[in-house]
Amino acid sequence: LHGTTRHYTALHGTTKLPLLRFVMEEQMKHPGASGSLSLLLSALCTACKATEAAVRKAGIAQLYGIAGDSNSSGDEQKKLDVLANELFINLLKSSYQVNIHC
Numbered sequence: 001l002h003g004t005t006r007h008y009t010a011l012h013g014t015t016k017l018p019l020l021r022f023v024m025e026e027q028m029k030h031p032g033a034s035g036s037l038s039l040l041l042s043a044l045c046t047a048c049k050a051t052e053a054a055v056r057k058a059g060i061a062q063l064y065g066i067a068g069d070s071n072s073s074g075d076e077q078k079k080l081d082v083l084a085n086e087l088f089i090n091l092l093k094s095s096y097q098v099n100i101h102c
Contacts, residue, residue, distance in 0.1 A: 019045055036097050043095035047088045054083055 023041050027033045058064055058080055067077045092098045 039095045040092075040097040043091045043097070044088075047084075047091040050087045050091070051084045054087075055080060 020042055023038050027035060027038045054063060063079045063083060065079055067079045067082045069077045069082070071077055089100055093100055
């Protein structure tokens with residue numbers, strides 16, 4: 001085990017390192033890295049976590065069912081699909097690592 005992983009294992013009783021901690025540790029191994037990939041992965045990870053939280057609370061938040069719109073192929077959009085799309089777009093935009101045109 002690497003030094004950091006060994007220390008993490010001693011503290012938390014597992015070798016499973018959180019994704020963002022792993023990404024940051026790997027970035028530090030490369031002094032020339034700009035951090036762009038780390039920022040992008042952080043935004044994606046946050047969007048995934050926010051979407052997962054919304055799915056868990058969908059019943060309470062009344063996020064089941066049709067949103068009332070249809071997509072470009074004519075399919076009816078679901079509320080959770082619309083929410084997840086907005087979460088990913090907003091978090092990727094806020095990372096300033098991608099250029100999204102909606």
